[in-house]
Amino acid sequence: MRAAGLIDSEPAVAGSAARSLPWRPSAYLAGLAGYVALTYWFAHGSLYLQGLILVAAVFGILAISLDLVAGMTGLYSLGHAGLFALGAYTTTLLYNDHHWSLWALLPVSIVEVGLVGLVLGALSLRVSGLYFAITTFVFTLVLTVVASDFAFTGGYGGLIGPIFPGFPGGLSWLGQSLIWCCMAGLLVAIAIALGLRNSPFYPVLLAIRDAEPFAAAAGARTALVKISVFGLSAAMAGAAGWIFAFQGIVSPGQFNWAVSVNILVMVILGGMNTTLGPVLGAAFVTMFPAQVNINPFWQEVLFGSLFVLVIVAFPAGAVGLVRMLLRALVGRVRPSASAPRVAVPPAADVSVERPPAAPARAAGTAAVPAVRCRDVVFAYTKGTRVLNGVDFVVEQGTIHGLIGPNGSGKSTLVDLIAGRLRPQAGTIEIDGTPLEHAGPAARARNGFMRTFQAAVLVRELPALDNVLVGLYSRVPRVALRAPVWPVLPGARRDARRMHAAALDSLSFVGARAWARNRVADVPHGVEQLTQLAAACASGPRTLVLDEPLAGLSPSEVEHAAELLSELKRSGVSVVLIEHQPRFVFALCDAVTVLDAGVVVASGPAAEVRENERVRKVYLGQ
């Protein structure tokens, strides 16, 4: 058992404060100026330097695009060489054979490869992460084969690519135009990664990667998001292919499966899920062979050793290594005296800080129950019914306890109500809307939230960011806006509001002091509270709590009971799954008892408590 010291332990101060810093436009402007100056210098450099920069920048774009899928959503794509090839070949072929305009070919490449990515993602995400890696790997193999074995692609020798137009006379002082082009491409890629990472969508992406049920319960359509991110990543690879076509020759050897792995190495070497890591990795991997001038075989051996060494010795990559060092340094400065102690907030405060509940349904429909299950049947494997004709009704604005011995089907019923599972028979209505065929995302939009028995949260993110995930269904089009988040007019306002709402929610559950701490560093009790805060943040009308009191200390349990009463006062209907009868009968207005997949008793708490069978089956009296 972990000691759940909500009251008596102090939060550590470290944690990823960096991500929550407000944006400093001046820092970004300075960075941009430096970038432009560097580009100017490159554009006037020697041909040798320019060659290095061209390749490094193109692979920088590819590495960033791969990091979007590998780092942020945990999908290891080995298809990026193929997507890259598609962009390069499309550009070269359409230009050489059909004389399309180069400027029209950029959007064409982006859209084409993006669409291919969407289809590839949709097909390959059906089974598992490994299947995704394999399918994308085969995709690259197939494209290489098509490029080498067919006449229209020029076979092994490849094709001669188009020549990038130089600057018009007045601008020729800028130097080599292609350098400006690929550095601009790299800048856009960095901006997209930065935008995503600083948008409120970022915690949702990480939740999809690390805690998929949590993201789904918050309203994210996880499969769609994964496919879309892969589509975006593919589109970026297509753009990289367009730029690459201008480097001279486009041939199959430049896009074989080893290139896919090389890109992955760049990402891992620089640091997964970091903005600059992939760029550094790309620069290193592409320039290393040119700089170290040795026997090509030894060079490859060195490369191979590098792959192994990086993976084995620095799994977090270069940026990760630097961060770890920084954290070790910062962690030592620990202002223990000023660290706020978490106390149970007095009830009076609670009502003030609670985020407003979503408006209850129109008065006329007040009689519609919050949750109504009719004759629900469910079996995990054919034959053994876990739930056998369960009727379960939760009236509006009540706390409804759901109890039963282990294996009685409580969690299964909750998963059915929450849409993680679909019943084989029966109907499930939430606020009068039949939802038995809909998934969790549809429920979140209908004001339904849940927590999990064992908290599933993004452990590397602060508690506050985890609560932001819970607000997903409340911010319109956050997923679509995320890639260009920083430049959108309403974005800062929305981000501020979301932060405020998340902080309010954390205050409401009494865990505000832990807002900046990574979930990995907080005690068990705070994890549970963070979960609750995430579920409450969007102001749900119906809340299902799966054993929220498990593993809490007595004072924490009291605190949680207080919160539940407060939620009820503000009109939220709560379903509470719990093992401790004491609290269930004290807190709940109504109680349903399950045993072996059937309802043993259901009704007002006092009545159920006196039920003969319940006393025998469950209370052991």
Add this chain to the structure above:
Amino acid sequence: MLQVLLSGLAIGAVYGLVAMGFAIAFYVTRVINFAQGQLLMVAVMVTAAIARTGASPVLAIVCGILAAGAVGVLTYLVAVRPVLAFDRFSFAWLVSTLGVALILENLAAIIWGPTSRSFPTLLSGTSVHVGGATLTLQEVVTIAVAIVLAVAFEVVRKRTLFGKLGMAIAYDPEMARAIGANTTLFAIVAFAAAGVFAGVAGVLIGPITYSNPYLGDTYGIAGFVALMIGGTERPVAAMVGGLLLGVLGEGANRLINTQASDWFPFVVVVVILLLMPEGLFSIGGRLSGLLRGATRPREAAS
């Protein structure tokens, strides 16, 4: 037609052995060793090098196969174990095993030169006539060895305690460890076996391909495609996938054009990945699942 079938089986047996190597390592550790093809190459190169010194070809072949097994174990210890120790569910081994492949391929090129060299032949040019088709003795032996090894593996897996423990580890490594299974030992054995399978494939194909440091690429990819056809869940299915791939490739060469076997297998694998994502034989599992499902509810209803 029979000729196509038999020649296809002969080359398919080699693919199948490599694919089984992939599958055995994957079965126990959930890792696809991308240096699998290079293990084949190691066996070929070592055998050829020892034979060149004038030693008996049999000794050379045994040494070659053992070398492949040893390099397999080394791959596990250096490139796989540390990755899994850091995070059992990470896919970082994609990169580290590929690194090993690069190292092996280029070290071989440095040591023995990048060009093709001779390979000892044990079974000189005798041919065997089957129906209207002609096979070399080498091809007959290849098919026979592949079948014997596949059956032997299956017997060990299903009939011995060691094999059953292996199955337990494949199913749930943490649980298997809890009952006292030495998962590291099993992983080492699996990688050694994977190396031996690749090594056997190497010495069987060596007389045709000669020794060349880049053999690993060709046969590694063919073995991987065979694995995809058969599905990753059962090593024997990988052998069947290899045989199928061999026959399809031969057929494509005969019916489409002589280069068709370069790309035809990929068409097959794409179709299979699209229609049966868990491999060709998953459909058998689904069928038997349906059958079992059809009988069960009646019991429950009573």
